[in-house]
Amino acid sequence: MPETVMETRVLQNFLRVTQVGKLGHAAAELNIAQPALSRQIALLEADVGAQLFVRHRRGVTLTEAGLLFRDHARAILATLEQARAEVSATAKDPTGTVTLGLPTSMFYVLSADAVAAYRECYPNVFLRVREAVGHVIGLLFREGQLDVSILIEPGAMPGVALTPLAAEDICLVGPREAGLSLDEPVSLRELAT
Template identity: 35%
Template sequence: MNLKQLEYFVQVAELGSFSKAAVALDVAQPALSRQVRALETEVRQQLFLRNGRGVALTDAGKRLFDHSVAVLQLVTHAREDLGASRDEPVGRVTIGLPPSIGRQMTLPIIDRFKQELPAAKLAVVEGLSSHIVEWVTTGRVDVGLVYNPEAQPGLEIVPLLQEALGLVSHAARGKRRLTAPLPMQELSHYPLIVPERVHAMRRLLETQAALAGVKLNIAWEVSSVPSIIELVCAGYGHAVLTASGVAASARAGELASRRLVDPTPTSVLCLVTSAHKRPTPLTQRTMQLLTALARKLPA
């Protein structure tokens, strides 16, 4: 097993095709196939199943894929670490952001990155907090911002910002906006539009409601926060969001928010990195930039 075999294997797995991978790698397809067959011989497992559209990973292939991505990421980090000067980190860093944060921070982080780290490359991916945690632990993302992550041995977690949750309603034109706090006990009177249970905000809300003895009135389940806000504005119900979630919406001016109290559920935005990898100089600088920008978000 060698790095070239792992690189070829990962490329075929990601593209789902030997021919597409050969083009991307700029190698002849027979040579690519030989390297993958040699890898299968080495691990004594079939890694791909052929289908009408190309190839798909077997169960063994899926397990090896996660290991391969982590190995290649470590090699890349080692090269970047050794090649970086003290004053100007080089290489490539990938950050993961929740969609509500991504809409507010992508442009500022790229502006700062361009100014302060011109010799480095940045990739930004968006996903639910649970997905970003998985990407960090498998090495696909170097550093992420996530809401309310659960503690686990493979994760370094640094809390950055606490945001109180509020009941978000449509503020009809000409009507008085309600801004007085809303006791949690009254939340059951409002039909709610909430994300699915894999969403960190949904889990937090259900936990806090259960502790307060409140039965939530779930009217609709919608994964996308922008779609939830569209439904709120259309009169289908109410949402429970943070101030940054409201501020990220293009329709923020149509919304009114009432802070939940007695108790006040709080969402915590955290910086997460892998506990098993020493951060490169570039990753450390990126973490500093993300920390500074995240602490400027509306709380």
């Protein structure tokens, strides 16, 4: 059997480049050096015997072979994840990886407690936490890059179960002598005086 460079990590990195469209940006997101990512792509292209990307000043675009390979890479990774999930379901304790997306505004507030509680309940499951601005978290979830996410104002998401986690109390606070009413709305004019 011929030697291959097609490890799951390489396939995941290839897919990230296809999503981002720029090697430098993808390398930064993946926390690897751009030359290392470029080498992975070059070895992958040599392995499949076809050029997968057209490189230009604005980034990279997929060739026809690249489009075909992207579909296969997605299917391979989905099959591997399905195999993990099915095998893990037969085990007494769940195993595997769960990727949680958190908006930047909630990352530091929720992540430490949530990760600690999750690890206590599921010690054999690796919890990967991904942080980004809210609309990016929603996009990553829709693209299937996140298993679960916490979203502020998620909007319509057909086929997705939404569970409200909290309702925020937003309060106007001031000294008692300001005479702010607790029973009636306060106008901006009253605040200005």
